[in-house]
Amino acid sequence: SQQGEEDPQALSIQEGENATMNCSYKTSINNLQWYRQNSGRGLVHLILIRSNEREKHSGRLRVTLDTSKKSSSLLITASRAADTASYFCATGSNFGNEKLTFGTGTRLTIIP
């Protein structure tokens, strides 16, 4: 079963705009992570946020976590064509980065 569900399933925006993707999950978590996948390639880790954190930044990425709503959002600011990819959230229920459960992904297309 899928723990995380991303919303929207697909998103197209103009280059330079901000992109926001959401992830909802069902059970208690220790951490939530976001990954990027370029067209059939392996996933690349972007950022990890722990359950006791509310917001985290990394470059143009901003992640928020609301454990009361069991949801997270990923914001990519000033989007670039190279940001075109699928983005997945993944949840870990145990300390230590174990047995992540992945969502179904958001397909992001940046229009030059």
Place this chain on the structure above:
Amino acid sequence: DADVTQTPRNRITKTGKRIMLECSQTKGHDRMYWYRQDPGLGLRLIYYSFDVKDINKGEISDGYSVSRQAQAKFSLSLESAIPNQTALYFCATSDPNRPDGYTFGSGTRLTVV
């Protein structure tokens, strides 16, 4: 060289054949994982291993088996391939003491005809 290497990259096999997908890593991590990816379903965990002597079933282990030959090597076998095992397979590693998530291989695209 890639941190996590999967072989083969692509494979077409016939129904009923046994096939092995191989994964090796240079990260020095104890923890390794096999996932499959199907369109619209995200990634689902097949098997995972926290060290050489520890093998655990994941969400969808039926029809699969694994072997952890060494810390660096983790192989996935399909004992008798069937068409609904057509998918993209990923191997990954992790270090529980580092907040940098999983490191994935580039994947094996398997087609069972």
